[in-house]
Amino acid sequence: MFSGSIPALVTPFRDGSIDEAAFRRLIDWQIDNGSSALVACGTTGEASTLSNAEHHRVIEICIEQAAxxxxxxxxxGSNDTRNALLHMTFSKKAGAAAGLCVAPYYNRPSQAGLIAHFSFLAENSDLPIVLYNVPARTVTDIEDETVVALVRKYPDRIVAIKDASGDLSRVADHRMGIGRDFCQLSGNDELWLPHAAAGGRGCISVTANVAPALCAEFHEAIAANELQKARQLNDRLFPLHYAMFSDASPAPVKYALSRVHDWMTDEVRLPIVKASDKARKAVDEAQASAGLL
Incomplete structure (x- = not known):
């Protein structure tokens, strides 16, 4: 259902509020530079610091501007199943193509709890679901058997997975358990190339926020099986992947965007603070190495 370079968009802030004008410019820039889809209100979008009203407005703006x-x-995603359903209901009405649903964080549900959570969402909304597994943040791993069971139970509802587990063997495990056509997206920029080689369709990317054209070109090289070109682009992007996490995300990526666009600020919301001097140096060097400055 999805493929290619898919930026997990930042949510621009200015003086404590959502900067709608900057967000609309960011969306246009992403589309003009080859991004194949957009994620609004993901982890990089600081969704956990948004009120529900703000959360829904960001989604609404993104859909309006993408047009x-x-x-x-x-x-x-939410650690509250009913709040996750609230987001899905709104997003469906607003015109979203799918909902990115992270494993419930903090609660630490069992695998049976995860099945119950995602089953409730699938049975109470007709918005397609992209599972999001990021155990480093949620402390809850959506195990392979759970993914397979959910997709087999709801093949028309659960359409893809964003896997940020860091375990590349899962791509093959999901292919063997579900089928080769199941849409698997990398959630780790630095693993995009081997994930694709194992059968992935693309990446929901942090780096694509600041290097959309390079990331789109990278995917195109992979899709065309131009391995030498893909490796060259991967080498060019690799320092940037690590620089984006040289401090608590999304502080480095917001700083990077402020370096290339005068309409972007590096403002974040607590408990995230602006990128440290050390992180800024890493970002500057990586952007220069990639030819972005």
Whole structure:
């Protein structure tokens, strides 16, 4: 259902509020530079610091501005199942193509709890679901058997997975358990190339926020099986992947965007603070190495 370079968009802030004008410019820039879909209100979008009203407004702006040019995947995750359903219901009405649903964080549900959570969402909303597994943040791993069971139970509802587990063997495990056509997206920029080699369709990317054209070109090289070109682009992007996490995300990526666009600020919301001097140096060097400055 999805493929290619899919930026997990930042949410621009200015003086404590959502900067709608900057967000609309960011969306246009992403689409003009080859991004194949957009994620609004993911982890990089600081969804955990947004009120529900703000959360829904960011999704609404993204869908309005994209205007059907690319699909929008709306961040709908929550540690509260009913609040996740609230986000999905709104996103469906707003015109989202799918909802990105992270494993419930903090609660630490069992695998049976995860099945119950995602089953409830699948049975109470007809918005397609992209599972999001990021155990480093949620302390809850959506195990392979759970993914397989959910997709087999709801093949028309659960359409993809963003896997940020860091375990590349899962791509093959999901292919063997579900089928080769199941849409698997890398959630780790630095693993995009081997993930694709194992059968992945693309990446929901942090780096694509600041290097959309390079990331789109990288995917195109992979899709065309131009391995030498893909390796060259991967080498060029690799320092940037690590620089984006040289401090608590999304502080480094917001700083990087402020370096290339005068309409972007590096403002974040507590408990995230602006990128440290050390992180800024790493970002500057990586952007220069990639030819972005």
């Amino acid at each position: 059907g040019r690319v699909p929008v995947i709306a961040g709908c």
